[in-house]
Amino acid sequence: MTDATAETTRASIWRKMRSNTGVVIGGTLLAIIVAIAVFAPLLSPHDPIAQDLTRRLLPPFWHDRSVPEHLLGTDHLGRDYLSRLLYGARVSLGVGLGVTFVSGVIGITLGLLAGYFGGRIDMVISFAITTRLSLPIVLVALAAVALGGASLVTLICVLGLLLWDRFAVVSRAAAQGLRHQEFIMGLHAIGAGLPRILFLEILPNMRATILVVVSLEVANVILLESALSFLGLGVRPPTPSWGLMISEGRDNILFDPWLIALPGTAICLLVLAVNLFGDGLRDIMGPAKR
C-alpha cells in the first residue's frame, strides 16, 4: 500500500546487503576464494607444477591409499592436487576479471557513444552489437586462440574482444536515458568536454547497473575459460587451470573420478559465489527480478 521510501544512502545499501542472504553467502564464499587466490603461494603445500612421477595418481585423504603430505592426492604427473586447485583460483579469477575489464572498457565506451549521440553512430554500434551476438562465441574464441597462439594474454584479449555486448547494451540505454536530463544539458552549455560528460557525469550514474553486469560477466567468463581450457585451447599446460585439470583427468575418469570431481566443484563454487553475490546486488539496487 505505502510506497517504500527510496533509500539510496551508503549506510542503507550496506544494511540491505547484510540482510540479503545471497549477498552474505555469495560474498563470504567469494571473499574466501579471492583470499585463496591471493595467498596461494602461502597456502599451497607444494609447487603446483613440480612433477614427481614416482607418486602419480595418489588418491585424496578419504581414500585408504592416501598419503598425508598430499591431502587431495596427485594427478597423472604426480603434481600435488591441492596446490594446483589453490593456484587454479588465480587463473579463474584472473581471467574472469581481466576479460571483464577489457570487455567492460570496450562495451561501456561504445555503449555511451551510441546512447549519447544516437543517429548514425548509434546505428553502426547497434549493428556491431547485433553482429557480435550472432557469432558462436565458443567456436570463434577457440578458433582465434588456436590461430593466434594460446597464451593467457591472448585468451584474455580474445574473450575481451568478444564479450563486450552486454556492457554496450546497458550503457547505451543508460546514456540514452540521461542524454536529455537537465544537468547534462547544462554541462553541455557551459562547454564541458565530451569525455568529461560521458565518463565523469554519465558513467557514475550507472554504477549499480555496471556492477551487476560485471558480476554476470565474471561468472560467464569463468565458465567459458574452463570450457576452452577443457577443450585444450584455453590456458596452456602446465598452468593449473580448473578446466584444464578436468581435461587432464578425463583419461583416468574410470578409476579416479575425483580428478574431475574436485576441479569441477571448485568451478561450481566460484561461479555460484559470483552469481549469488550479483543476483543479491541486483535485488538490492534494481527491480526485484530474479
Added chain:
Amino acid sequence: MIETVLNIQNLRVSLPTDRGVLHAVRGIDLEIKPGQALCLVGESGCGKSLTAMSIMGLLPRYAKVTTDKFDLVGQDLTQKTQAKLAKMRGRDVAMIFQDPTSALNPTLTIGRQLTEGVMRSEGISRKEAEARAIELLERVGISNPAARLTQYPHGFSGGQRQRIMIASALMGQPRLLIADEPTTALDVTIQAQILQLLGELQSDLGLSMLLITHDLGVVAAIANEVAVMYAGRVAERGPAKDLFADPLHPYTRGLLAAIPVPGMTPRGSELPAIPGRVPGLIGPMAGCAFRDRCALSSPECGHDPVPQFKPGNNRFVECLRAGEAAP
C-alpha cells in the same frame, strides 16, 4: 425484491508486512439498497480499494478478511466456495478499474474480452453475446460498434477504453457495479463525460453502484449516499446532500474546506489543508485515528471505543466531538 444489494457488517482486512500486520480495514459496515449509489471517499491508503477488492474476492492470497455479515444480492458470501464466488463475479457484481489503458488485455480483441465472460456464465452463443456487446458499446457511446469488436485495445483512446470497460462490466447484467477511481487516470474533460455516463446508466438501468474515489467532486455528481473513510474506518456516513450541507466529523469538514468553491472562495486565498499525515496502520491502535490531526482533539479522544452517533435521517458519525465547530 431484495432489500439490500450489499450488506457488510464489521469488515476487517489485514495484510502481513515485513514490519508487522497492517490493519488496512478495521471494522466497517456498508449497506447499498437497490438502485442506490454509495460513494466511498478517502485519502489513498485509507482502505477503500481493499474494501472493493474484498467484495470482488480479488484480494491477494495473503490478505486476511473477516466479517460478521457479508451478503451480496441476498446471498451469504461467507458460506461460498472459491468456485462459487468466481461464478458470482461478472453476473452479480462487476467492476471497472482506475486505469483503462491497463485494464484491457492488449493481445485480445475487444469482442473477445467483452463476450468471454457471459458466454461462459450464461452459456449463450458467440452471436448472442456479440449482439449484446454491440448494443452495450452503442449505449456507452462507442461509434460503429460492430466493426470495433475485431479491433485490439491499442487503437482506442483512454476515454474510449474506459467506456469499453464499462460496457464489459455491464455485459453480465450485474446487480452491483463497483467503480474504483474510474476517472482518476483520465483527462478532465473526459472525466466529466464518463461521470455523466455512469450517472445515466445508474438511473436508466436502476443499477446499484459502489463508487470509490478521493475526489469529492465526483461524489457530488453521482452519489446518493456517501461514506467517508479514514485509516480503515468509516468516519461519517449519510445521504450526500445532508453530508455536504452539514458535515459532522472534523475530517469531513477538513475535506470539504479543501475544495475550492467557485464564487465562494476569494481569489488568491489559500485553501485550508488538513495538517499532519495519515497514521501508520501497523499494529494495534486505540481511540480515534484522526486525533493527531484534529483541531478539536482532547485527551479523551485516545480512549476506546470512540463514541458513535446516529443523528437521524440515516446519518452516522464516529467522533467524540461530532458537530462541534472548530475553535
Added chain:
Amino acid sequence: MISFISKRLCVAFCVCLTVSGLSFALMFLTGDPAIAIAGSGGRAEDAEAIRIAYGFDRPVTVQYLDWIGSALTGDLGQSIYFNVPVTEIIGNRVGVTLTLGFISFIVALAIAVPLGVAAALRPNGWIDRIALIIAVSGQAIPSFWLGLMSIVVFGVWYGLVPISGAATWQGYILPVVVLSYYAIPELMRITRSGMIDVLSTDYIRAAKAKGLPMHLVISRHALRNAVLPLVSLAAVQLGQLLSGSIVIESVFALNGLGRLAWESLLRSDLPVVQAIILILSLLYVLLTTLADILNAILDPRLRGAS
C-alpha cells in the same frame, strides 16, 4: 507490418554479410594461411605451392568475393585435411547437432515454462524455491563437467546409458539432459518474471472480475502476454544450444558439427572451421529474425505499428 519485416530482413542480411567477412578474415589471423596449412616445419616450396593451389597469392578482396560467391551457390570450398568438399563433410555431421539442439530445446522449454509459471503463481512457495535451486545450480555448473560426471555416475557406475556415441537413441539421453539443463535457467527466469509482471496487471484482475475460472485467466490472458519476451529469448537460447553443442559433443563423442569444428581446429582445417562459423551465425540470424516476426504476429501492438 510489411515494412517492419523488410527492415528486419535487411538488418539480417547485413549481419550475414559482416559475419561472412569476419569468418573469412579468420583465415588471415595466423598471418600466412599457406604456412599454417603446410605446418610450421614445412618447406618454403611447399608453402609456395599451397599458396598458388589455394589462390592465396591473389588480392584479399578477390579471394573474399570468390569465397562468398561460391558460398552463395552452396560451395564452401575444399577441406584441406580430407580433401573433399566442405559441404559434404558438414552434411554428414549437421544432423546430429540439429537433433541434439532441437530435442534439448524442446525438453528445456517443456520443463522451464510450466515451472516458471507455477513459480510465478506462488512466489516464495515451494515450487518457486525448487525452481530457484534449479536455476542457480544450472547457471553455476559447467555443462562439460556435468556431462563427464553424469557419464561417471550413470554410464560407468550404474551402466544405465551408453557412455559415448549416438549409435542408438539412448546415446542422446545424457547429452540432452545436460544441454537442456544449461538452457533451463534463463528460460525459466524470464517466464517467471514475465508471468509475475502480467499477473499483477489490471487486465488480469479484470478477467477475474468477469468470473473466468483461474485456468482460463492463466491460459488465455496471462500466458499469451507472458510469452512475448520468451519468444526472443528462446530464439537466442536455441542458437546458443546449437553453438554450445561443441563442448557437449566432444564430451559425449557425438559426431556433430561442434566436434567437427574442434577436430578441424586441431588439424588446422580452416575452410571447415570457417564454414561452420558461418553456418552457425546464419542459423542464429535466421532464428532471431523468425522470433521477431513471430513476436509481431503475436503482439497486435507491433502488428499495427509500421
